[in-house]
Each structure stands twice: as structure tokens, then as C-alpha cells.
Amino acid sequence: MKRRFRLVTPFRVRPDVAGEIDFHMEMRARELIAAGMPPEEARREAAARFGDVGAVTAACEATRQGQLRERERADLLRDLWQDIGFAARTLRKTPVFTVAAVLTLAFGIGANTAIFSVISGVLLRPLPYEHGDRLLTVTQPDGATGAPDMAFSALEVADYRDRSHSLDALAEYHSMAFTLLGHGDPMRVQTGVVSASYFDVMGIRPLLGRTFREGEDAKGAAPVLVLSYEFWQHAFGGDPTIVGRTFEMNDRVHTVVGVLPPIPQEPDQNDVFMPISSCPFRSSPQMADKREMRMVNIFARLRPGASVVDARRDLTATSSELHRAHPESFPNGSRFSVTASLLRDEMTRRARPTFLVLLATAGFVLLIACANVANLTLARRLQRQRELAVRAALGAGRGRIFRQLMTESTLLALAGGVAGLLVAIQLTPMLIGFAARFTPRAQEISIDWRVLAFTFVVSLACGVALGSLPGLADRQNLVSGLKDGSAASTSGRSGRRIRGALIVSQVAIAFVLLIGAGLMLRSFVNLVRVNPGFDPERVLTARVDLNWTRYDSTAKVRAFTNALLARLGETPGVVAVASASSFPLNHVQPFANTFLIEGRFVPKGEPQPSADAQAVSPEYFTALGIPLLRGRVFTETDRDGAEEVAVVTAGLARRYWRDREPIGERITFDEGKHWVRIVGVVGDVKQYGLEQEPTAGIYVPFDISPVNDLRVVIESRGDPAALEQRLRAATRDLDGMQPVTEVETLVRLRDDSLASPRLTTLLLGSFAALALLITTAGLAGVITFSVSQRTREIGIRMALGAERMSVLALVLRQGLGLVAIGLVLGVGGALLMTRLISGLLFQVRASDPLTFAAVALVLLMVGILACLAPARRAATVDPTIALKGA
């Protein structure tokens, strides 16, 4: 109704108000003349009585302008609503187009939403600690050996705490496994040993009970425990009455005082926390008073306003002072320094490169998806040209038509966004499992408001980008659209050029993605094929971490180990069984033991030789299939009291003896107190990861240097997992209080170590496959469309005598021409982009020619396949029908 009013009397404010006032003046003057006033005077009088015309007009106008704006706003809303309704109806009328476009966008947007939810949860969110952005990990790397952290001694911690002005607070931390008694079977629990202030420094508030109080880490304080959320859930089913319960650890009664909320932990996933006074090692006089006994890590909180750089400067200054004051506390030839980095960076250091590559990949997939939908839209637009032309002729302005098309594409993109969100929700649990391999923060990944906002913005951007494609609401097209069949020929050229450009860029991007996936695949295959230096088949491994308080002498450890090995050795089906301090792909960190070679002099300031040392029993090498190269491995006679012997890896022999023979030479780990004779050289082993270089290692007999944290490796004739029960039973028979943990086959550990590269490859591969699929569909679609548009032309050519083969070639040439240009651009793009993933690759160059050639071939083949069907249709065009019809 208002609208009708507006059409009849369009809003022209000034004349409207002025007309009204003129009318008033005239009537008033008439009235005065009728009362006997002369006309001239009457007019003046009327004006005087009226008052200030300008002011009145202005006041009226102001009121009306306000009204105008309100109305415009209402009109706009109504028009928008109309547009949306119209767009929805139009889209419903072409269900194939709509479904194809929404699905394509759903994959593109879904992939981005899923990956962004990972980035958001892991990299963007603040740490769920109170002062998360000010927390630092402080490390003491050794420049001489390249060891990333030599840790700190208790005395050093005190010095750094006192002397660092840029740090607010500083807490010490280390993690060990202890046996916890008093709840079913004995449990081996990973225990964070911390100063009482640790939780306050980190800004962690308990979920239940309390954390540690000041003084609870002092000597003689009553032992207390704080449980991690995960352990509380897992071992006690989230028992709300847990606070106050007592457990026995290290022969002392510990009282649970609190439970932590679910938080990411770095660097270890601890089950429980105890104050340093409760740890039998940390509170031993040796650890407490000796500067060189380094076993703890430092976490610190920056003073507000201080930067990491300030902290590093402070720490370095203190480090130099300590070097001057206590030179004897640093090993000969070492180059210790102290540095700090933000805890949040440290937690995501391993995750960042992979995640950013995935985000970029997902972004590329979305670009391809958008290009495809753009092509679909362009094709559809051509078919709708008559409709649009008619609407233009009926008075719809260009702006109005543009808005209509924009509404359509936005609606389409938002529908794609909603569908994409569903895709992402499906993917999230899988991605959390994936991310957990890279960062402790994986549990924070969820589809939250940030992710929803991201999806909305991305969808909107897609819609706007699609809606503002050039040539859509082209004036020329609209005019020529009315002239019937001529539409195709006029609009053809610019439309074809845009469609071609879209296909070329799709092919180029798909090429880049396929190269990325191809390189990852090659790298993964290399990783699987790499010779690890040991044979994981049919080997069972386990950890029997002997309780320190009950196995408090090497004699006791030795007795238990020998008895266990003897029992297991008698078991049918066991080929070899060995005890060891560690084994390959075990999650133990390497440790550089420095040593001296008899008769050789290390100049002052030169780094001492160092090696990763392990204690192993004689059958270790057989069980793991580590080849003996020269000399001998250990025998039963290499036991406590006999001459101390060692076996070295080929890598170590090469590094320190070059081409000389190490066998027969003697080395010392303790500056000459004990000499160890080298008796054999074995093959190199990838001890810490298949992608890493083999470690330079030294093996010593387990019986001479036993360790409490005992690992057992058993080679079986058949399925090694079947031996687990036997191992548990044998351990129980020897000691009913001793838990057996981490029972795994070595094959599973190997597979596990391949899991993150496998998943990364799988994800990149899926993205690339999706990109290829979309691009192929797009190419086929464009060629089909172009053939259908050119039916007339093809008919004329054939009528003029063109062979079917030459028509086939014509269409193929058009399609493959686009693919070829795309490939050339793609090679350039790939050479630029793959440098970003070179850090993720193993034994493959980022410009690997084989991968490039293979991917180009695949794309070319797929391109031919995509063009073949439409090309054959073109070749079977009947010239008579083509010329009559159309």
C-alpha cells in the first residue's frame, strides 16, 4: 500500500513542502482580502503571521527525510527478502546445477572449516593456563654436542630464580615413573615432580581440592599428590571423593589433595604430581647439593611487560656468572648456554609446519571448488540470458539484476557452507586423533564460535566472489540476449575466455596439490622402505620399571633380571630374550655420554667424544636382528666382575676411529676410573625414529651396568603378542608387586612411528584427489557446454566436408590446450610452493623430477578422459539436424 503511494507521488521533499506552504499563504491572503485588506498588504500580513518560511521548511524536511530513510530501509529489507525468495525458486528450478554447486562448495568449505578448527584449537587459542602467554620453558642446550637440553641442577634453579629480573616466578619440574599401591593391581604412574609453587606459576587452578601449598616441597613435609584429570577419570572413574584418599608410593603414604582440570601437559603426560620433597632422587643429598647433577627442567613466568628477549638476556648473563663462579660444574669441552621460549610455541612447535601446509592445501581446494562453481554459474547464466534480458527490458535496472545474481550466488555459497560444516563435524574426531600426534593441545579442537565465524565469512566471501564474476550482468549480453539465437555467438568470446581461464587455473592448482601429495607419498614410501638397522618382525617389547625402593641395589636388579630372562628363555616359542636399558623406537630420549679414548688427548676447548650408551644383555642383538660386523657381541661371561667390554655401532667407529680398527681399544666414561675394552662392531640402528639419522651408539653388558627401568625384548617363533601372558606371569611369580607396562610388539611401534607421516600423506592425498576430481568434472563440463554451444558451427564444418576425426581432434585440442597451459603454470607454482613442505619430506627433493613427470602424466590422461566423451558427441553431430535446429 505504501508502495502504491510512492509510485503515484514520488518523494520530492522540497516541492512537496513548498507547495503546501504556498497554498497556505494564498488561502490566508484571500481570507484577509475578504475581510477588506488591500491585496498587497494582505500578502505581507499572511507572510508575517506565518513566520520564518525557511525555518518551517527546514523543520518539515528534516522530519520527512527521517521518514524517507526509514522507508528506504524497509524497502531494502523487503527487496532483499524478495530477492532471496526469488533466488531460492530459481535454484530449485535447476536442481542438478544447485546440487552440484552446493556439493562442490561443501567439500571446499568443509575441508577449510575442518582444518581451521585444528588451527584455531591448537595455534590460535590462548593456552588454557591463567598467564598462558607469559609462560616460558627454560632450557640449557650444549653447543658442543648439539644436545637441546642438558637440564638444570637444583642449585642452578635457585640461582636462576634469584637472578632473573625479567621473570616473575620460576618453578622446577621433572618427570619419573613410580609404583602406586593401594588401588587394585600395583600401578606404574608417570609422576611430575615439581616445586610447591609450580601450579601457581603456571596458573593452573584445581578442579577438586587444592594444589600444593608453600612449604609442602620442604624436607620432611607430609607427602601429598595432585592427580591429572585424565588419570582421575581413567583409573578412578572420576570418583568425586578422591580427595583425602591415601596411596603408597616409594614406601611412604601419600595423600591426594586435589585433581587438575583437563589441560594440555608439556613435556610429559603425567598421571600424578608430587612436590620435590617426595621424590627419593630429587631429595637425595647428591641431587640437592651437587651443581653438576642436572635432572630438572625450569618453567618460568615473564614479568608483565617483559619480553622473551629480556628473559633470554637475563638468563644468559646468569649463565655466564655461573660459568665463572663454578667452572668445575660444567663438563670439559662443553658449551652450555641457557635460553627460553614461550611454552605455547613449544607445545605446538612440531605441529605448526604440518598444520599450515594443510591449511594452505585446503585453501587451494576451495579455490578449485569456487572456480568450478563459477564455471557452472557462467554456463547456466548463458542459458538464462533470455530471461535476464527480458527482465532488463521490463525495467529491472542493472543494479537490481546484479543484486539478484549476487543474492543467488550468496545463497548458494551459504548452503555450501552449512553442508561444509556438516562435513567438518564428521571430520573433527579424526583430526583430533591426527593432531594428538603433534601436540598436547589436540583436545582443545572443537567447532566453536571462532570456527563458525570463519565458515560464515568464507562462505560469504565465496558467494560474493561468485556473484561478482565479470561478464555475468554484462550490459552487452543483456541487450543481445533479446535478439534470440545470436546470443551464443556474441557472448561467446568473452564468456569462453573466462571459462578457459578458470579451467587453466584449476589445472594449475590441482597440479600443485598433486605434486605436494605425490612428494609426501614418495617420502612416505622411502620411510617405509628405509633400512632401520633392526628387524621388528616377531619381537615383543615391554617395560618392567623396577620399584626403586625395593630394588635399591644393582645386585637386586641383576638377580631379578637374570631370573626373569632364565624363565622366559625356557618358554617354548621364544627364540631370544634380552634385557636392555632401551630399544629402538622406544620413547626414551637420547642421552650423550661423553667418553675418552685411551692414548688420545682431547685439546682443551675441543668437544669430548660422546655416544648414546645402552646396557643390553647378550641376546639383544639376535632378538632385534642387529648384524654383527666385526669382533663379537656379549656372552654369558661378560658379567659383573669380568673385564668391562663394549660393542660400538659402525657409525661411532667411523666417527672416532675413521678407517682404523676400534676393536681392542679402550675407552673410559669416568675419566679413567674404569676402562672399557671394545670387543665388537655392529650395524647402525635408527634408534629414535625412521626419519632420523642412525645414532652413534655404544652398548655395554646389562649385567655389568644394570638399570632399574628395565626393558625386555623377546623374539618369538610365532605371534609375539601371544607371549604377553607368559611375560606377565613370569614377572608375577618373581615379584607380585611389580607392574609390567608398555607391552607392545615392535612392529606396532614401527607402524606407530609412521602414523603421523602416513596421516599427513593421507590428508594431503585426499585433498589432492578431491581437487583432481573437481577439476576433471569442471573440464568435462566446460568442454561439453562448449560443444553444445558450437553444435551449429560444427554442423557447418561437417557440411563443408570436415572429417569426424578432425572434429574429434578439434574438441580434444581445445580441452588439452587448456590443460597444457595449466600444467605449465602448475609447474611454476609447484616449484615455488613445494619448498614450503621440504621440511616434511624424507629423502625426496621438493623438485623431484619423477613426481613432476608422473603428476603431469596423470593430469594429461585425466584431461583426455574428460574431453573424450564430449568430443565423441561432437563427432557424431548430424549436420542436417544441427543446421535446422539450434
Next chain:
Amino acid sequence: MAGSDLYTGTLDVLILKALSGGAMHGYGIGLWIRRSTQEVLQVQEGALYPALHRLARRGWLDEEWGVSETGRDAKYYRLTTVGRRQLREEMMRWTRYSLAVTAALNASPA
């Protein structure tokens, strides 16, 4: 200036009252107000127009161009349903107010 001699809101209620008999143009409304108040209320006649536009914007009046008794184009105003309800309310309020003031003025000072 506009409405300076009138109690606030009085002009609004007078306009509504003027229109309660049917559609009128601005001049007609002004004339009616002058006559029915016996020209006691001295106003700048122009003040009427911003008030008319304000009431129209509030949705109390509809406006429409028509032809006047002298054969000229003139804008006519008409009460809407909301405007009619508003008039009833304003009249009641005005009566209460004037009764109260009258009563106070008639009472003897304490």
C-alpha cells in the same frame, strides 16, 4: 517561535481534534484552531506544518494530495486509527490536567 505560546503538546492535540471531523488541508486546520480558540492562542501559523509532518511520521496522520475548494492542489491530512486512539487519550489527559489546575486555582491558600 513554533508553539512558544502554547503549552507543550497542545498544538498536537488540537490538530488531532481538528481532523476528527474528516480530512482537512493545513490551512483549514489552522483556520479551525484560530476560530475555535477565539484567536486567544497567538501562534506563528507556520508552526503548524512541522507538527503536521511529525504526526504523520508517527503514523497518526495519513497524507494525500487532493484538489481544494478553490480548485488548487492541496495536501490533505486524515486521522489514522492510531491517531484517533491517540486523540482520545490526549483529550482525557488534557481534561484531567485542566481540572486539576482549575481545582488548585480555586482552592484557598493554606
